[in-house]
Amino acid sequence: MYTQAMDTMGKEASDGNKPVRSAEEMQRQERFDERIDAGDFIEAKDWMPEHYRKTLLRQISQHAHSEIVGMLPEGNWVTRAPTLKRKAILLAKIQDEGGHGLYLYAAAETLGQSRDQMLDALHTGKAKYSSIFNYPTLNWADIGTIGWLVDGAAIMNQVPICRCSYAPYARAMIRICREESFHQRQGYDSLLVMMEKGTEAQKAMVQDAVNRWWWPCLMMFGPPDAESTHTAQSMRWGIKRISNDDLRQKFIDATVQQAQVLGVTLPDPDLKWNEARGHWDFGAIDWAEFWRVVGGEGPCNRERLNKRVRAWEEGAWVREAALAHARKQEPTAQAA
DSSP states (O other): OOGGGGTSOOOOOOOSOOOOOOHHHHHHHHHHHHHHHTTOOBOTTSOOOHHHHHHHHHHHHHHHHHHHHTHHHHHTTGGGOSSHHHHHHHHHHHHHHHHHHHHHHHHHHTTTOOHHHHHHHHHTTSSOOOGGGGSOOOSHHHHHHIIIIIHHHHHHHHGGGGGOSBHHHHHHHHHHHHHHHHHHHHHHHHHHHHHHHSOHHHHHHHHHHHHHHHHHHHHTTOSOGGGOSSHHHHHHHTSOOSOHHHHHHHHHHHHHHHHHHHTOOOSOTTOEEETTTTEEEOOOOOHHHHHHIIIIISTTHHHHHHHHHHHHHHTHHHHHHHHHHHHHHHHHHHHO
8 A cells, every 4th residue: 555645636626615514414523533533443334524435435446456556567577487486476476466456445345436436447547556556677676676665665554554443444454464564575585585696697686676666665655744735634534644754764764774684775875874863864755756657657657557458358258257147146046
């Protein structure tokens, strides 16, 4: 999941007038606020403010979109994995990501929107997915780097969502985080093998991949807190537990030590330990690039979206067959 979903959502149409609320609705709002303050979980059938529901729907659906689009850059390397072991691991990981998408679409459906509607929003460009999946995978080291850095950043984002105030989302995230931990470990292990046992050319591949993926990974946490228009409200509701900047700092602090063990250099000349802060200082992020990629002008935006649309269209017969089978079985199920 990708915190940036909170900051790249579409604008709501508004005539500038706030709707008039009844006394009953105001009482429901007060009870809802009390439950949020008490740290209670909100279930699908519970009353919730419309803006809370829409915010969750956007975040969860965009998270689901990110999972299924994220299968594409790795799928390119299934047939080119260097060993049978790595092929099996990569296939398992891609399968996990497809499952994550299904969990999340199911959670989003509890908020009143169908899966077909969410996918239509993705395919028509109305809904976003994480900007990180608009970068190319140029060699095998990219696959390990995605596991180590991209999935590592995702874990940093996702673990706090296990305490999200919306219970169906929080429950889905528990299993997802367990599987993402496997994804990160296998990615790091793949790179470690290349760095410890590989040729000089293979070691150079790892360093090149880290150079290309480092800054986009830092962008995964979303824009700076001062420029994030939705973070404060989402944290007030308990949808989000840690701010963009704090998550980014936690990720950097954890990753620097991992890079030292791995034997790679992170591509930031300003990266240095700050004893007074107790954290690593880091250089300026190119937010112009971030917004350019979010806006559809990344290296692979069109390619990735076109592949998703083509897969949807070519899979129509499977969906139709499944629905026909379900209709055929319905009388038997009713009789039982």
